[in-house]
Amino acid sequence: VGPSSLQAAERLVHAAKAQSTRRAAPVGAMVHYPDDIEYSDKYMDISCEYRHVILTRAIAKAMLKLTVGNRLLEEKEWRDLGVQQSRGWAHYEIHKPEPHILLFRRALGTDPITGQVPSGFAASGGALSSCCSATWASRDLFLRMLVVSVRAREGGWSETRLPAAW
Numbered sequence: 001v002g003p004s005s006l007q008a009a010e011r012l013v014h015a016a017k018a019q020s021t022r023r024a025a026p027v028g029a030m031v032h033y034p035d036d037i038e039y040s041d042k043y044m045d046i047s048c049e050y051r052h053v054i055l056t057r058a059i060a061k062a063m064l065k066l067t068v069g070n071r072l073l074e075e076k077e078w079r080d081l082g083v084q085q086s087r088g089w090a091h092y093e094i095h096k097p098e099p100h101i102l103l104f105r106r107a108l109g110t111d112p113i114t115g116q117v118p119s120g121f122a123a124s125g126g127a128l129s130s131c132c133s134a135t136w137a138s139r140d141l142f143l144r145m146l147v148v149s150v151r152a153r154e155g156g157w158s159e160t161r162l163p164a165a166w
Helices: 003-019 057-067 075-080 135-153
Strands: 048-054 090-094 101-107
Touching: none
Parallel strands: none
Antiparallel strands: 048 101, 090 101
8 A cells, every 4th residue: 555545545535525525624623532532443455454542632632742742652642541442452643633533453363362463473573564565555544534533423334344445
């Protein structure tokens, strides 16, 4: 997956937003923070499952003090911030325009109780080194997820799942 796929996904995001029946927020509008931490449904590719977590304003400020927005959170850190999810998830990317949205992934087949990854994944780094290791691939998937979320909210799809064409 390269820059051309990323550009295609960006065009899809733009088109989905343009087709939206809701009024889009004006450029420079303030970011909306939820009252409670919000968890997405899981979405997946051939090797990993993903989810995103939207932090409240107060928790996002605490996270930015901790990381200065320049590094990923360790499991203990995101759990200490109040994020609750089964074992095996790893914070894998910072989406600079929305640092209050944490992007998580884990290898498909990971035991949610123990966090043990399947035996087919590399020992060093486990899910992190084996899942979508290319930066373009993870950004491409994130943009595709945005398209799916926009279309799902507007009634285009009933589930947050990537269409078969992707």
